[in-house]
Amino acid sequence: MAYMNSNEIKEELNLKGIKNTKAKSILLHILKSSHAPKDVNTLYEACSKMTSVNLATVYRSLRQFNEKDIVQEFLGSDGVAQYEYIHQGAKSHPHFECETCHQVFCLGELKFEDALYFSNMAKQHKVNSINMTLRGVCDHCQENH
Numbered sequence: 263m264a265y266m267n268s269n270e271i272k273e274e275l276n277l278k279g280i281k282n283t284k285a286k287s288i289l290l291h292i293l294k295s296s297h298a299p300k301d302v303n304t305l306y307e308a309c310s311k312m313t314s315v316n317l318a319t320v321y322r323s324l325r326q327f328n329e330k331d332i333v334q335e336f337l338g339s340d341g342v343a344q345y346e347y348i349h350q351g352a353k354s355h356p357h358f359e360c361e362t363c364h365q366v367f368c369l370g371e372l373k374f375e376d377a378l379y380f381s382n383m384a385k386q387h388k389v390n391s392i393n394m395t396l397r398g399v400c401d402h403c404q405e406n407h
Contacts, residue, residue, distance in 0.1 A: 277404075278330040285315040286323050290305055299344035299357065299366045336393050340364060360400035360407075367400070 271290050275282045292308050293300070295341055300308075306320045333345045338359055344366055344392040355371045371391065372380075381389040399407075 274332070278332060280326055280330060284313050285309060287321050288312050288315075289320060290327070293327075295345040296347065297381070299346040301342050301344055305345065309363050311377075311393055315319075334391070334393070336395065338364065338366060338395075339397060348403050356394040356396055358396045358398070358400070360403055361397055362403040365400060366395075369396070372384070375381065 268291075271294075272282050272298050274289065275286060280286065289305060290294060292305060300318060301319070302324065304375045305324070306317050307317070309315045309320060324333065324335070328335045328345070334348055335343050335345055336357070338344055339361070344357075346368070356369045358367045358369055359365070360367075377392060380392050380394075
């Protein structure tokens, strides 16, 4: 993956009040260009191929990105945290986790009516986000069994 320390990434970090470092901008670039959630070790490996970084820095950066609503974090069935970039204007969407290979896939966005239905289930509570994971066996693992 070619990395460019683009103005867009610098600007996004700046807008969120996050100090722009090479490690943070590379990490954000990886998250933005990923099509599925990634765990910390996968992100660390990808980052360390492009710059000198330690695991603690990746954890700290992800925590900061999560606090500033740049990424969302959710736990897989194995208890491992997965991270994914929140695209501007993106709506909540469910994930599918394969019980065989443990890969996580993004599913389509929830329609307004779907989100409203789940929000209404919370009655008097104020819902800020919806996190839903469907679990089963992916088509690739089904074909190989």
